[in-house]
Amino acid sequence: MDYKNKTVIVTGGSRGIGKAVALAFGAKGANVVVNYTASETKAVETVEEIKALGGDAIAVKCNVAVAEDVEGLLEATKEAFGNVDYLINNAGITRDGLLIRMKEDDWDAVIDTNLKGVYLCSKIIGKAMLKQKCGSIVNMTSVVGVMGNAGQANYAASKAGVIGFTKSTAKEFASRGITVNAVAPGFINSDMTNVLDEEVKETYSKAIPLQKMGEPEDVANAVMFLCSDMAKYITGQVIQVDGGMLM
Amino acid sequence: MFDKVKEIILEQLGLDEDTVVTPETSLMNDLKADSLDAVEIIMAFEDEFDIEIPDSEAENFKNIGDIVAYIESKTA
Known part of the structure; x- marks a missing residue:
């Protein structure tokens, strides 16, 4: 898989799984647009790491849930690299809590970033990709979107929504x-799960057939595959990277 | 107006400039546009002429003559 002269936008690309995806593309020579909302320092660090790996990169601040911001993201990408070959809709947040105590703000924030963000980026950036008649979009969902999870009704709903959205746009x-x-x-193993204590992590890990947590790089590998020519006959699919957790 | 509309349609569909287009030409039947092409063309008209074309109106366009007549009525 060679991504030289290919341009990829990774939303939420400054940390966690998004960063692993950004670095993986960078290591293959791609032009990477690292989108971030708050952590500018981390985004700039990611850009430097990508350059050290042989790729090119820019950091672009943009809230994926705001249309004008996403238009700015597309413009910045075009200005720096000309066009867009791949869009990785990765930006996501959690605001966990049991439903009966879940605040409307927590519901709205998660749906806005995780689901509306995928809609806006796919619509605005996807439209530019349609003109080129080639490219790939990979949306980050979660096994929780398929199996549900107590304390994550908002997150699970957003991720289930992403699956339906993926199949429709495919x-x-x-x-x-x-x-x-x-x-x-x-x-x-990422920023999103680092908040859990070791005991909880261990209990979860034991319930996974492969007996351990996955690494962000495991997820990045699946994303890279789906963007490659090797996956050119694959569309509308949900690929689980979960050590067999859900079958 | 007809020439500008024709130019946008041919550009959107990636067709040669000398493609025969008349007011009776149908986007979908004659120029083989699919539904996504049709939406992209309508959006290109909206940008070019700074108008809004609701889906309910676009559904009634039988041929390019209908499109030209609609745009003329909105930009007059």
């Missing part, structure tokens, strides 16, 4: 040769 964009797939990570 059908709409197929005639233009653009594939749209989703990757559903299971229990991955």
Whole structure:
């Protein structure tokens, strides 16, 4: 897989799984647009790491849930690299809590970033990709979107929404040769799971057939595959990267 | 107006400039546009002429003559 002269936008690309995806593309020589909302320092660090790996990169601040911001993200990408070959809709947040105590703000924030963000980026950036008649979109969902999880009704709903969205857009964009797939990570060692204490992590890990948490790089590998020519006949699919957690 | 509309349609569909287009030409039947092409063309008209074309109106366009007549009525 060689991504030289290919341009990829990774939303939420400054940390966690998004950063692993950004670095993986960078290591293959791609032009990487590292989108971030708050952590500018981390985004700049990621850009430097990508350059050290032989790729090119820029950091672009943008809230994926705001249309004008996403238009700015596309403009910045075009200005720096000309066009967009791959869009990785990765930006996501959690605001966990049991439903009966879940605040409307927590519901709205999660749905806005995780689901509306995928809609806006796919619509605005996808439209530019349609003109080129090639490219791939990979949406980050979660096994929780398929199996549900107590304390994550908002997150699970957003991720289930992403799966339906992925299948619908795969059908709409197929005639233009653009594939749209989703990757559903299971229990991955990242900023999102670092908040859990060791005991909880151990209990979860034991319930996974492969007996351990996954690494962000495991998820990045699936994303890279779905963007490659090796996956050119695969669209509308949800690939689980979960050590067999959900079968 | 007809020439500008024709130019946008041919550009969107990636067709040669000398493609025969008349007011009776149908986007979908004659120029083989699919539904996504049709939406992209409508959006290109909206940008070019700074108008809004609701889906309910776009559904009634039988041929390019209908499109030209609609845009003329909105930009007059």
